[in-house]
Amino acid sequence: MTKEELLASEGVVRLCEALCTLQRPEEAQALLLDLCTAREIEDLAQRLEVAHLLDEGRSYLSVSHATGASSTTVSRVSKCLNGTEGGYRLVLDRLQEGHEAGA
Numbered sequence: 001m002t003k004e005e006l007l008a009s010e011g012v013v014r015l016c017e018a019l020c021t022l023q024r025p026e027e028a029q030a031l032l033l034d035l036c037t038a039r040e041i042e043d044l045a046q047r048l049e050v051a052h053l054l055d056e057g058r059s060y061l062s063v064s065h066a067t068g069a070s071s072t073t074v075s076r077v078s079k080c081l082n083g084t085e086g087g088y089r090l091v092l093d094r095l096q097e098g099h100e101a102g103a
Contacts, residue, residue: 050077051088 006012022028032041046067053063060074069077081088 047077051081054078
């Protein structure tokens, strides 16, 4: 299945629409607990932390040690962080804006 086919599938469209309805961290937590296993949530959180540390300029080895992520995961996240989709970049920028606004 291509990326385009995946993103156009009815279930993925509904999932994306559902994510867009979330307004508070508590709502996101509730959905994550319903959708994912504890391990899947940990993996997602780890990838976001890897992206955050890479964005701070940390080395692959430092990030791997700090997060426990494999070198393969760190490399994959780095590729996405610097890639064309922009999902990590968008979220990291918005999180930073939120922290700056709250400071």
